[in-house]
Amino acid sequence: MKIxxxxxxxxxxxxxxxxxxYGTKTLDDISASLRSLAGELDVEVxxxxxxxxxxxxxxxxxxRGYAAIVINPAAYTHTSVAIRDAIAAVNIPAIEVHLSNxxxxxxxxxxxxxxxxxxxxxxxxGPDSYGLGLRAAVSVATHAEKGTS
Ligand code: CA2
Numbered sequence: 023m024k025i026x027x028x029x030x031x032x033x034x035x036x037x038x039x040x041x042x043x044y045g046t047k048t049l050d051d052i053s054a055s056l057r058s059l060a061g062e063l064d065v066e067v068x069x070x071x072x073x074x075x076x077x078x079x080x081x082x083x084x085x086r087g088y089a090a091i092v093i094n095p096a097a098y099t100h101t102s103v104a105i106r107d108a109i110a111a112v113n114i115p116a117i118e119v120h121l122s123n124x125x126x127x128x129x130x131x132x133x134x135x136x137x138x139x140x141x142x143x144x145x146x147x148g149p150d151s152y153g154l155g156l157r158a159a160v161s162v163a164t165h166a167e168k169g170t171s
Pocket of ligand 1: 032
């Protein structure tokens with residue numbers, strides 16, 4: 023089983039600044055943990071990052087063959103109809119993840135355009151949000167394969 027993990031804009035800066043909000047781990051650190059967890063769960067992961075909305079849309083459109091998508095759309099969470107439409111268009115379950123608890127932050131972060139088309143959302147567990155997201159993705163995809171819910 024292959025899971026696609028997509029990181030949105032500025033997440034390449036993780037660990038370099040705003041450590042009070044996003045922690046000290048870099049995206050490479052988080053990716054290493056995810057690869058290790060993927061080994062334990064016996065699944066494959068492809069981990070990508072882009073600062074560009076259209077590139078993220080392309081990643082989602084080209085996700086045929088992946089059993090699920092784990093996505094941190096970052097700031098596009100709150101603005102991108104294009105990413106939402108791409109997720110809705112492909113028949114692949116998506117798990118939305120956030121490092122911070124977006125509902126405890128500024129009002130403009132409380133609205134996710136992605137949540138209504140995601141299978142579920144995990145928000146506020148720091149880097150662990152990704153591991154929880156991967157576990158959720160594997161669970162959802164396994165049930166989909168077996169035709170259970
Ligand atoms: O909490 C999350 O994971 C967010 O998706 C992170 C986004 C933010 O716009 C969302 O509201 C919540 C921001 C990612 C930017 O990450 C940075 C990391 C280091 C320095 C600057 C930005």
